[in-house]
Amino acid sequence: MAANTRNRRLKSAYKQHSAVDDKVGVILDVAVTTGRTNEGEMIELQVDEVGAITGIDIKVVTADAGYAYAKVYGALERRGIDALIPS
Numbered sequence: 688m689a690a691n692t693r694n695r696r697l698k699s700a701y702k703q704h705s706a707v708d709d710k711v712g713v714i715l716d717v718a719v720t721t722g723r724t725n726e727g728e729m730i731e732l733q734v735d736e737v738g739a740i741t742g743i744d745i746k747v748v749t750a751d752a753g754y755a756y757a758k759v760y761g762a763l764e765r766r767g768i769d770a771l772i773p774s
Contacts, residue, residue: 704729706737709749715740726753731762747771 700722706715716736718729734745748763749771763770 702726704733706733708741725756726750727756727759730754730759734763734766734768 704718747769755772755774
């Protein structure tokens with residue numbers, strides 16, 4: 688749930704997390720979560736899913752600034768994955 692800033696009413700909020708092969712533009716994985724789910728909670732799951740689907744070791748992840756957390760950088764680094772994330 689998300690609150691409206693003007694009158695503080697709650698309304699449903701959702702996020703879509705997509706994994707795309709940026710070389711060919713193919714969507715490889717999509718997850719829909721509640722609005723409270725942090726992007727960083729999803730990235731490792733999606734890296735695992737994409738690896739399982741494609742059979743390819745992921746070497747580079749490109750993500751938007753919503754993923755720019757030390758936890759995300761650390762998780763990707765431990766897996767030997769380069770992170771291209773604007774801060």
